[in-house]
């Protein structure tokens with residue numbers, strides 16, 4: 001952090017700022033120019049609220065020079081994080097496709113879809129057992145039975161699993177069944193969940209909150225990393241904007257931005273990003289071309305009768321076609337499937 005004093009600031013005012021910084025056990029580098037004094041705060045261990053500094057008499061401007069997230073930043077770790085889940089690698093040039101229904105609905109449904117996506121080249125089976133539905137009257141998921149069905153279907157087809165955990169009290173339960181625990185967009189700000197996942201040391205798939213800035217999203221990841229858990233992936237799933245033609249606005253630009261700011265892998269979810277099945281393949285191709293480390297795609301064997309998110313779920317044939325395209329694009333952008 002750099003504190004620029006006003007040209008009229010007195011020596012007492014400069015000293016008051018230095019004292020304030022020293023209270024936080026941080027060092028100060030002072031540079032006295034012809035017209036004004038500039039103070040550089042050294043040390044990143046403690047976060048100072050810039051507003052506290054701005055309010056001190058004689059301070060003209062406070063400029064933040066480091067990110068408010070440290071462990072998640074590319075400054076802290078320049079080389080990309082690569083997750084290795086039973087031989088399936090994600091990040092640092094390794095590209096993975098996660099696919100499956102929005103919700104696990106029945107044994108037959110999840111078995112059929114697992115077969116379809118695995119044959120087409122996906123490595124990870126998705127499917128919600130605990131569903132964060134906007135309406136309390138909508139299908140809420142099959143709970144533990146759904147987790148069991150997801151795991152059985154994945155085992156039968158050589159896939160790994162990712163599924164949502166909605167609450168800190170569910171971490172143990174979901175962690176017993178799933179390889180990767182998803183934090184949904186509505187839960188990105190759930191502090192108890194973030195902290196619990198940091199302690200649990202299970203792999204986390206952290207979706208971007210629908211109104212979260214990239215900085216807030218990386219700060220959410222920081223909570224999990226700060227708990228000692230390094231196995232974190234991010235997921236761009238569209239943000240809320242003034243546009244209402246699509247369900248959300250798929251923020252493709254977040255992909256290169258995250259790659260610049262952070263070492264964590266970033267997966268793109270164009271299903272929730274657009275909310276419309278016909279818009280999913282073009283956005284998936286765009287996300288891969290923009291450098292995503294993977295895709296999460298909703299696929300259903302009978303989308304028209306899906307219990308949730310049918311309109312954005314691909315038909316099996318569409319998914320197979322998308323996988324063929326992904327296989328062709330990946331090498332052009334240095335991604336290995």
Ligand code: PEP
Pocket residue numbers: 102128132183184185186207237272
């Ligand atoms: C989901 O993956 O089905 C889901 C509910 O996603 P999001 O949290 O991104 O809305």
Ligand code: MN
Pocket residue numbers: 102103272298308309
């Ligand atoms: Mn869904």
